[in-house]
Amino acid sequence: MSHPELLIIGVLRALVEVALLFLVGQGLLAFLAGSRRHNNGVYKLFVLVTSPVLKIVRFIAPPQIIDKHLPFVAFFLLFWCWIGLAYLKKAYCDANMLQCF
Secondary structure, eight states, X not given: OOOHHHHXXXXXXXXXXXXXXXXXXXXXXXXXXXXXXXXXXHHHHHHHHHHXXXXXXXHHSOTTSOGGGHHHHHHHHHHHHHHHHHHHHHHHHHHTTOOOO
């Protein structure tokens, strides 16, 4: 491959998409399962996958943000990272005269 930067941008964007989808899935399952969600195996899988993202966001976020709101903050940070990576990919493709999209 002659453009490894494009591969790196694509991999990062895919990782952000996976984290976003797992956060959405965790939120929907929490809404549907209610207080019994902690006994659900799928919910435990979602918590396992999203816990690194939430730990990073907890480190970045100010202490005034309570843990209950942390998944929402993580979602919006990941969403803007996803948008930023899309813009970066477009800028890279335009600078190298590639047809990426």
